[in-house]
Amino acid sequence: MSVFVLFIAMASGTALIYDDEMTSYKLLWDDPICDIEVPERLLSSYDQLKHYDLVDRCVRIPVREGTEEEIMLVHSSEYLEVIKSTQTMNEEELQRVSKHYDAVYFHPNTYRCAKLAVGATLQLVDSVMSGKVHNGMALVRPPGHHSQRNAANGFCVFNNVAIAAQYAKRRYGLQRILIVDWDVHHGQGIQYIFEKDPSVLYFSWHRYEHQQFWPLLRESDYDAVGQENGKGFNINVPWNKVGMGNSDYLAAFFHVLLPVAFEFAPELILVSSGYDSGIGDPEGQMTATPECFAHLTHFLMQLANGRLCAVLEGGYHLKSLSESVCMTVKTLLRDPLPQISGEMAPCLSAIESIQNVRAAHKPYWKCLMYEETAPLKDLSTKSQQVMEAQLTQTSTHPTAEQAVGNTNRDEAIKTDKFLESHMKRILFPVPPVKTAASIVSKADAHFLPLSVQVEMEMSAQERKTLVSGFDAELVKEEKALLSLQNVVAVLDKILKKEVCNGIVDASVASVSTTIALKHCFDFGLQRVLCIIVGDMDLELSLDDGKILFMNICQKQQTEKTNSKYRISLNWKEDTERNNFFYAVLGFILPIAYNYQPDLMIIVIGPNRSLGVNGISLLTSLLQGLAESRILVVIQDIEIKLVRSVATTLTGVSIPDFGVYAPASQENVLEIKRLRHQFKQEWKMLQCSVRD
Structure with a gap:
């Protein structure tokens, strides 16, 4: 029999800020x-959120105006007066003022809407920093990331996100x-506002095309x-061709942003959420599908104890924009992630840009300290032939005429x-229970989060029925039978999508895992990622690609032992700090996303080379794969470990990954x-390897 403790979706954990007046x-x-730049950008996004029943699951925060004092945290009083004056202008006067700036138009309601955009962003920051919500999204208009101290620019009037950063530093004393x-x-x-400020780490990828795409700035390069003191805190990843897709965006996160961000250890994350980087947008001409933004959001949620504020910027294909907004909000609500589509192979241009960024930032970040220093080539120069071809294809303005x-x-x-x-294929119902656990002793179940569904012991008849489908020779001993019972009880619920993930106590983990893997293929799975932490061997054939086996262990393995589907990683842990970031971000995660498993x-096992922090980091980051279907099998129960892993799987809170430590030279090698x-x-x- 089973005792059910139902998981209640954390609908109250995510703020949504929107007001029709901004249209x-x-x-x-x-x-x-x-x-x-039309009102329908907001309307279509909000309508799609309602279509997926996401609005009712979020906490609605009222919109307020940003004050003049708040606006002047970033902008000059002279510029503020210019924008205020547009309220009473006629069309001819508005047109004249608009021409003073690049790609901006004014309307008598622009000033009011711009103040609402600022206020909505600050309301979101307050809600997150006060603990009212875990995270949230502000659907605002006009956008902000191009606007400067004394100038509107690129549809942007007030710099909403920059104001939010200054506001958070002043009101909450944030330092990172x-x-x-x-x-x-x-x-x-x-970039201009914070380029000398080490308290703000700014990361931007953008269509650049060797300075041939708007805003045509040399300072947009890698x-x-x-x-001054801000050196190393401005990270530009220039995309030098169109068509960048899911694998290119993920590669930039794995090999640039995430290593630096975990080292930086932010206290708050602000996302300038522009979706013109998504598929179909006439501005970006990129190919990233909406679920890509779910994965990017998932990674960022592992930082700053999950305190994340997403603020809308661009996005001009209404369907692509609205679906991407929805995928972002679903992830903030901690729904399971859909599998990401497309081949996981970044293009050569993306590899070049990413490696150049890593080289440029090597002097400033410990996570990059062992990288080669020379960039692959000077991206500021090009042959005349390539330049001419580029100019015939690319607009030098934010909007191409052919759009x-x-x-x-x-x-x-x-x-x-x-x-x-595409969205019909990737969107799926959320399991009514997110996490299940099978624990041998009822006494051990009390330290699990209340949101976990606990599977208790089976009767003798239930065990007999269970084992009848497996090789009885492997489970003759009572101990092995109990382990198998625990593993299969939870695994079956994951495979049937009755739960999303699970944690299991298995005293004979090797036998139970071997049978569990065979059970997965009987169920019809094609690819299973199996990561063993510690010393343990599984008697399985691994040559057909159905299993990708990774062993993180202390014992040294020879290079000949490794093959594409059997990889041994010899790792020496820093006992006081977490140095496992380097391995997870730079090796395990890229391969796992390349493999695209159906289950993890x-x-x-015994003699493990990772502590609780490293295991929690691994579990947390891998949850983006396989529709978040993951089973953790623990051979030797340790309360701190079980509690941390269970907390990670439920998403109740972000676990403490410990203090960042740079990898030792031995581990780097x-x-x-x-x-x-x-x-x-x-x-x-390939983004982290130089030939």
Whole structure:
């Protein structure tokens, strides 16, 4: 029999801030540059959130105006007065003022809406920092990341995210804020404001094309690392071709942002959430599908104790924008993640950009200290032939003329149809219970989070029925039978999607895991990632790709022992701090995403080379894969470990991964050796390997 403790979805944990009034301004004259910045950007996003029943699951926070004092945390009083004056202007006067700036239009309601955008962003920061919610999203308009101290720019009036960072530092005394800008345009306004400030780490990827794409700035390149005390705290990843997709974006996170961010240890994350970097957008011309933003959000939620504020920036294909907004909010609500689509192989241009960023930032970050220093090539120069070809294909303005032509209208319709079918494939119901556990002793169950469904012992008849389907020779002993019972009881619920994930006490983990893996393939799974932490051997054939077996162990393995589907990682743990970030981000995670498993099994065996913090980090980051289906099998019960892993799986809170420590030279050499050995077989490693 089983005792059920139902998991209640954390609907109260995510804020959503939106107000129809921010749709009350629009372009009043013909302007092919600005005509894509329309009220429907907000309306379609909010309607799609309602369609997926996400609005009711969020905490609604009222919108307020940003005050003049708050706006002047970033902008000058002179600039503020100019924007205020637009409230009483006629159309001719508005048009004249708009021409003073690059790609901006004004309306009598612009000032009011811009103040609401600032206030909504600050309301979100207050809600997160006060603990009212864990995280949230502000759907605002106008956007902000291009605007500067004395200038509107690129549809942006007040720099919402920059104001939020200054506000959080002043009101809450924060000393480390991470701003992640995944809009397809460079947020030069944020860069200018914080380029000398080491308390704000700014990361931006953006369409650059060797300075041929708007905003056409030399300081948008990879070697613009910040100035004075801010050197190393400005990270630009320039995309030098269109068509960047899911694997390119993930590679930039694995090999640049996440290592630096974990070392930086932010207290708050602000996301400039521009979705013109998504598929079908006429501005970006990139190919990232909406679920990619779910995975990016998931990674960021592992930082700053989950305190994350996403603020809308760009996004001009309404279907792509609205679906991507929904995937972001679903992830903030801690729904299981959909599998990410597409081949996991970053393109050569992405590899070049990422490696150059790593080289440029080597002097400033311990996580990059062992990287080679020379960039692959100077991205600021190009052959005349390539330059001419680029100029014939790429607009030098944020809006290309062809965006309103017949060709682009046809492409937009094609994208709409693709997304309609694509989202039906990847969206799935959330299991009523998120996490299950099977514990031998009822007394041990009390230290699990209340949200866990506990599977208690079976009767003798239930055990007999269970074992009848397996090799009885393997489970003759009572101890082995109990272990198998625990593993299969939870595994079956995961496979049937009755629960999302689980944790199991298995005193004979090797036998139980071997049978569990065979059970997975009988069920119809094609790929299972099995990571064993400690000394344990499984008698299984691994050559057909159905199992990717990774062993994190203390004993030294020879290079010949490794093969594509059997990888041994010899790791020496820092007993006082967590040095496992280097291995997880730089090796394990890229391979796992390359493999795209249907299920993950993590087995904690004897003589393990990882402590609780390292195991929690591994479990937490891997939850983005396999629709978050993950089974953790622990051979030797340790209360602290079980509690940490269970907390990680439930998503009740972000576990403490411990103090960041740079990897030892011995560990770095081990990872480098493995990267070089497997770089051709697992393409996601190539961004961190130099030939």
